[in-house]
Each structure stands twice: as structure tokens, then as C-alpha cells.
Amino acid sequence: MEERLSTREAAELLGVKPATVYAYVSRGLLGSRRDPSGRGSTFDAAEVVALARRNRREAAAAPAGELSVRTALTLIEPDRYWYRGVDAVALATTRPYEEVAEWLWTGRPAPGAHFTAPPELLTAARRAVAALPEHSGPLDRLRVAVAAAAAADPLRFDLSEPAVLGSARNLIPTMVEALPMAGAQPPVGARPTAAEPVGPREPLARHLWVRLTARPVDPAAAGILDLALALLVDHDLAASTLAVRVAASAHAHPYAAVSAGLGALEGPLHGAAGRLAHRMLVEVLERGGAAPVVADHLRAGRRVPGLGHRLYGGEDPRAGALFARLAGLDAAAPALAAARDVVAVTARQGRSLHANVDLALAVLTVSCGMPAEAGETVFAVARTAGWIAHALEEYQERPLRMRPTGHYTGARPPQPLP
Structure with missing residues (x-):
């Protein structure tokens, strides 16, 4: 039997007047009987x-007017970052993506964690993705897959932690397996086949591999793809993560919160960096050196893709971890040399910019015969786990707390009717 409190008892526990207790009820913060x-x-x-x-947590929040969100997920320092207090690079290099995601969600080890797409969600997502125009990009397909999976899940409105975690474990593999196989686009409206070239119990990275490149699965390269997924799970409050928290603050279900993140990710100032870095590396390889390519970017007033990160003084630790693994992959040698040439050329110009994760991810995608947009796909799939973690945190906060006040700068009323 649940314990019930009187109005007076509730007011004493909250440290407010009885009238305020009823104000909480009217705002949906408390239920009453x-x-x-x-x-x-x-x-x-x-x-x-x-x-x-x-209420106690909010009393200790940042000063009024300062945008600050409390989170126990990721801490970023000048040269490294941490997932729930554990070195993120060390965790990602020793655990597969699924286990890293579980750690971020629960703070508990999950040896052998595996995500499986439920047939009903996957069927709905595949049909919706197959109906898109042939020229649709990966983020188009992922957004549609998430929306279709949401429609197929009648329990999506349950925001309890076990339910949200269940949705996350179902959604991420559904997003991956709803994507068409590399090199094969089904006809518009065709019912996709359920045949998979990798076993159902294979790691998520291998299922993603066959959707990014037509090359056979290379265990070493697929392992680096898994590392990239684990390194990209979360990274503080990027624009897409903030969008997720705003949606979760309104108690949007997890599918809708992920959709908000995908929408922000498609902005050219957020998700397109990997595509630009990929194309730059291809051009460096074609022209035989980085100097003319870097010069073209500078002449046009464009930033050199894949360089610099405002949160790190030196090299992005995610890039360092990927470069270390790519150095052992023979197929990556040309693209890796091209990336190092880009860094060296900019350094000779007195620009102290270090490689970031977009440049390292571009080395992987170029080396494995993946298209330019593959980096966006990897980023979106990886970050979905982080978005779910932030949604879980936000569901525990006061609803609709992310409601800034607009500063009106229009014409002062009254104005004549138009």
C-alpha cells in the first residue's frame, strides 16, 4: 500500500505553504487524491x-540567466573526457559499443550486452525507409526509421527507467537494420528482405558495416568502427543533445527525443563536419598533397575541416584513440598519411590546430570505401545512446524547466491594424 500524506505533511516536507502544494498540483508536478x-x-x-x-537540486543550480544543465554522464577536461567517472577512451578501447552504452545509461557493467531489433519495429521502419526517394540521405532514413518505430511501439509513452531502457535497446538496432545494404537500394515501395549477411548475434558495428560499405566485413576495420561508436556515445551538451533534453523536459517519449536530436544534427554547423573532412581527404589523395587543398580552403575563407575543438587545448582524445588503431590497418595508411599531412601543413602556417574526431573518422570512412556521409551515420547511431542517457536524466527533473523568457524587440504596442 502506498503511503499517503496530508496537505500539511506534504507542505512541511517540501518546505512550502499549503497553497503552494496545490499550485504544484495545478502545474502537474504533484498528483492528489x-x-x-x-x-x-x-x-x-x-x-x-x-x-x-x-527542488533542492534546483536551489543549487547555476545563477539565473546562465545556461547550465546538471549531468552525471560526461565530464570533459582539457585533454581527456570521462563517462560516469571512468576514462572514456580506456572504456571504449576495452569494451564494445553496447557495453559502453549500458554503462552510460545505468552506471553498471553489462558484460555481453547485445541489442536486438524487435520484428514489429524493424518491419515498420524498413517499410518506411524503403518508401523514401532514392536520393534520400542517411539522416533522412534514420529520422523516418525512428518515427516508424515509434508508431509501432504502443508503450512508448511509458517514461519509467526500465521502459525507456527497453526502448533504447530496441531502437538503436532498428535504426541500423532499417538502413539499406551498401550498394543496393530497393525500389520505391518495395518490401525489404529480412536477410542479413551477418549473424543476428553479431555486434552492432558489424550490422552497421554492411550498410556503409560493399566491402566484405574486415574484422580489424569493423573493430575500429566499433571503437568509433563507443568514443562518440556522448560528449557533453552539443546542440543535438540540448535539443534532446528540451524535448525530454516536455516529457516527450524517447523516440521523439531522439528525433529532436537527429533534427539538430542535420544542421550544417553540427553534423556535416565528417562529410567535409572525408571529401577533403579524398582531394588530398587525388592531388598528391595537402598544401594545395588547404590553400584552397583558406583562399575561400573556409575552415579546414577536421581541425580544432573548442573543448580541447591539444589533440581531441577521440582522434588520438582512432589514429592509434588505424595505424595498424594497412588499408588506412594512405588516408592516415593524408590526414597527418593536413595537420602538418596547417602547423607550418602557424595555425596551432590539432586533429579532431571528424578527421580521424574520415580516415576510417575513406579507407574502408564508405561514402562521404558515412561519418554522419556513425555519429548519429553512436550518439543515440547518449541522447537516451540525457533523456533519462531530464525525466527526473522538473518538467518544462527549459523555458527561457523571450526578450521582445519588436514595435511597441499599440500599433494600427494592418
């Missing part, structure tokens, strides 16, 4: 305690 005696209302003790905790 009429007392059987008819003399007032009663409140669920656990719900009151949870609200009191949220």
Missing part, C-alpha cells in the same frame, strides 16, 4: 519526496 473523509486531499509520499529532491 481526495481524502476519504472529504476534508482535504492526500498525496503520494514517494512523489512528494522526489519533488523535494528536485
Whole structure:
């Protein structure tokens, strides 16, 4: 039996007046039930305690006007970053993507973690993706796959932690397996086949590999793809992650929150960096050196892709981890040399810019015969796990707290009717 509190008891626990308790009810922050005696209302003790905790956390928040979101997920320092207090690079280099995602979600080890796409979600997602125009990009397909999977999940509105985690474990493989195989685009409206060239129990990275390149699965290269997924799981409050938290603040279900992240990711200032770095490396290889390519970028007033990161003083630790693994892959040698040439040329010009993860990811995609947009796909799939983790955190906060006040700069009223 749940413990019920009177209005007076709830007010004392919250440290507010009884009238404020009813204000919480009217704003949807507390539920109430009429007392059987008819003399007032009663409140669920656990719900009151949870609200009191949220209020205490918010009292310790950043000063008014400063955008700051408390998170226990990722800490970024000048030369490294951490997932729940564990060195993120060390974790990603020793654990597969699925286990890293589980650690970020729960803070508990999950040896052998495996994600499986439910047939009903996968069928809906594949049909929706197959109906898109042939020229559709990977983010178009992922957004449609997420929307179709949401429609196929009648329990998506359950925001309890077990339900959200279940949705996450279903959604990520559904996103991957809804994508067409590399080199084969099904006819518009065709019903996709369920045949898979990799076993159902294979790691997610291998299922993603066959959708990014027509080359046979290379275990070493697929392992580097898995490393990239694990390194990209989360990275503080990027624009897409903030969009996810805003959606979650409105108690949007996890599929909708992920859709918000994908929408922000498609912005050219956020998700397109990997594509630009890929094309730059291809051009460096074609022209035999980085100097003329870098010169063209500078002459046009463009940033050199894949260089610099505002959160790190030196090399992006994610790039360093990927470069270290790519150095052992024979097929990556030309693209890796091209990337190092880009860094060296810019350094000779006195520009102290270091490689970031987009440049390292471009080395992987160029080396493995993947298209320019492959980096966006890897980033979106990887970051979905982080978005879910941030949504879980936001569901525990006061709803609709991310509601800034607009500063009106228009014509002062009254104005004549148009």
C-alpha cells in the first residue's frame, strides 16, 4: 500500500505553504487524491519526496540567466573526457559499443550486452525507409526509421527507467537494420528482405558495416568502427543533445527525443563536419598533397575541416584513440598519411590546430570505401545512446524547466491594424 500524506505533511516536507502544494498540483508536478473523509486531499509520499529532491537540486543550480544543465554522464577536461567517472577512451578501447552504452545509461557493467531489433519495429521502419526517394540521405532514413518505430511501439509513452531502457535497446538496432545494404537500394515501395549477411548475434558495428560499405566485413576495420561508436556515445551538451533534453523536459517519449536530436544534427554547423573532412581527404589523395587543398580552403575563407575543438587545448582524445588503431590497418595508411599531412601543413602556417574526431573518422570512412556521409551515420547511431542517457536524466527533473523568457524587440504596442 502506498503511503499517503496530508496537505500539511506534504507542505512541511517540501518546505512550502499549503497553497503552494496545490499550485504544484495545478502545474502537474504533484498528483492528489481526495481524502476519504472529504476534508482535504492526500498525496503520494514517494512523489512528494522526489519533488523535494528536485527542488533542492534546483536551489543549487547555476545563477539565473546562465545556461547550465546538471549531468552525471560526461565530464570533459582539457585533454581527456570521462563517462560516469571512468576514462572514456580506456572504456571504449576495452569494451564494445553496447557495453559502453549500458554503462552510460545505468552506471553498471553489462558484460555481453547485445541489442536486438524487435520484428514489429524493424518491419515498420524498413517499410518506411524503403518508401523514401532514392536520393534520400542517411539522416533522412534514420529520422523516418525512428518515427516508424515509434508508431509501432504502443508503450512508448511509458517514461519509467526500465521502459525507456527497453526502448533504447530496441531502437538503436532498428535504426541500423532499417538502413539499406551498401550498394543496393530497393525500389520505391518495395518490401525489404529480412536477410542479413551477418549473424543476428553479431555486434552492432558489424550490422552497421554492411550498410556503409560493399566491402566484405574486415574484422580489424569493423573493430575500429566499433571503437568509433563507443568514443562518440556522448560528449557533453552539443546542440543535438540540448535539443534532446528540451524535448525530454516536455516529457516527450524517447523516440521523439531522439528525433529532436537527429533534427539538430542535420544542421550544417553540427553534423556535416565528417562529410567535409572525408571529401577533403579524398582531394588530398587525388592531388598528391595537402598544401594545395588547404590553400584552397583558406583562399575561400573556409575552415579546414577536421581541425580544432573548442573543448580541447591539444589533440581531441577521440582522434588520438582512432589514429592509434588505424595505424595498424594497412588499408588506412594512405588516408592516415593524408590526414597527418593536413595537420602538418596547417602547423607550418602557424595555425596551432590539432586533429579532431571528424578527421580521424574520415580516415576510417575513406579507407574502408564508405561514402562521404558515412561519418554522419556513425555519429548519429553512436550518439543515440547518449541522447537516451540525457533523456533519462531530464525525466527526473522538473518538467518544462527549459523555458527561457523571450526578450521582445519588436514595435511597441499599440500599433494600427494592418
